[in-house]
Amino acid sequence: TFLEYFCASEYVRQFQQAQTLTIEQLITEVFGKHWQDESWHEVLRLIAGMIDARFVGEIIEYLMEQKINRREFVNEMSIQRNRRWRHKKVLRKEGLLNLLLAANCLAEVRNKAAIAPIANRLQEVLKKEVEQEYPYPFKPEAAAAVVSAIATVGQDTPTTLNWLKSCLQFSSSPFVPEAAVQAIAQNWKDNPETLPLLRQLAQSDNNSNVRGTAVEEIARGWKDDSETLPLLRQLAQSDKYEWVRHVAVVEIARAWKDNSETLPLLQQLAQSDDNSNVRDKAVEEIARGWKDDSDEKLREFAREELELRMEN
Numbered sequence: 464t465f466l467e468y469f470c471a472s473e474y475v476r477q478f479q480q481a482q483t484l485t486i487e488q489l490i491t492e493v494f495g496k497h498w499q500d501e502s503w504h505e506v507l508r509l510i511a512g513m514i515d516a517r518f519v520g521e522i523i524e525y526l527m528e529q530k531i532n533r534r535e536f537v538n539e540m541s542i543q544r545n546r547r548w549r550h551k552k553v554l555r556k557e558g559l560l561n562l563l564l565a566a567n568c569l570a571e572v573r574n575k576a577a578i579a580p581i582a583n584r585l586q587e588v589l590k591k592e593v594e595q596e597y598p599y600p601f602k603p604e605a606a607a608a609v610v611s612a613i614a615t616v617g618q619d620t621p622t623t624l625n626w627l628k629s630c631l632q633f634s635s636s637p638f639v640p641e642a643a644v645q646a647i648a649q650n651w652k653d654n655p656e657t658l659p660l661l662r663q664l665a666q667s668d669n670n671s672n673v674r675g676t677a678v679e680e681i682a683r684g685w686k687d688d689s690e691t692l693p694l695l696r697q698l699a700q701s702d703k704y705e706w707v708r709h710v711a712v713v714e715i716a717r718a719w720k721d722n723s724e725t726l727p728l729l730q731q732l733a734q735s736d737d738n739s740n741v742r743d744k745a746v747e748e749i750a751r752g753w754k755d756d757s758d759e760k761l762r763e764f765a766r767e768e769l770e771l772r773m774e775n
Contacts, residue, residue: 464505471509478514486518490525498526498564501557507564512571519568520578523585526565533558537599542637553637554596556605562589566612575619582616589613590626593639606638607645614646624651631664631673641676648680658685662694671704678707682714692719696728705738712741716748726753730764 474493477484484492493510497503511519536558542551556563565585569575575582593609601609610630617623630636630643644664651657658681665677678698685691692715699711712732719725726749733745749764 467505468509471506471513474506474510475513486521489518490522494522494525498529499560501560504564504567508567508571511568512573516572516574516577519572520581523565523568523578523581526561526568527585527588529561531558531561533599538602540602542600551637552599553602554599554605555602556608558599559592559605559609562592563608563612566616569616586613586617586620586623589616593630593636594633596636596639600637601639603638603642606636606642610639610642610646611649614650618650624654628660631668634670638672640670641672644673644676644680648677648684652684658688661685662690665694665698665707666702671706674702674704674707675710678710679714682718686718692722696724699728699732705741708732708736708738708741709744712744712748716745716752720752 474484474489478486478489489510494507497507511522533554536555537552538555539550540553542549542553562585566589569578569582569585572578572582589609589612593606593613610627614623614627617626624647627643627647631640633639633643644661647657648661661677661681665674665681668674668677678695681691682695695711695715699708699715702708702711712729715725716729729745729749733742733749736742736745
């Protein structure tokens, strides 16, 4: 916003033009006082984008040195693995704010080559966090934030994509593999290997969350590809994982509402899918997407299916 921009500009003016703010003061009194407050992060990022890279390097080093008591940012969460639910303590992204802000500041630097050693060290620290997930595994938003940060700051580094692909095999990690799918799809969309990889993951990965995330990314990033809709129809009707069928139903209903085959498919799934959650989702999508349809039979179908589910 303009307010954040003007706030950042004033700090930069004091630092560069008026010289009433030293780099030490900028680090300790501005970044030091506010890095734990996410409402300040946009201001701090803007400052990083306005000053010389070598100063941003000092800020990044300062942020990497900060310690966070991660026990203060832990939640209990039910996690399904091998069809069994377990309660685990998981880390919220607030427990990683210093590193996430450091990555965001680095992303604002135009001449990253000027601070290449610091940038490389930050990437290695972030990767180590993902590889170890110690002492707590990440919550979904924490996993997504860290993996996305690595992809963003390392997009021009040849090894980053291969590292993200290796994350797909982190079988002990609850949410890192699906975060890696998102990062690959969104940051390497133009890579010729990305879509084939996503198709493979959507159909054959052993992790249902990875499969579902791959379906979402294919539907949203490659909607106009001639093979996308047939693939989603196939998955919606026959994938062995209920979550994948659920995701496919949502994506088809919302992205291909005007396709003549979409409504019949949803009606079929609403009545015949083996899983009640998938059937319910198909009914919800019909009610949401075709609520103003003039077809009385369709409205009656939706009413009957909703009433049936309420009774059960």
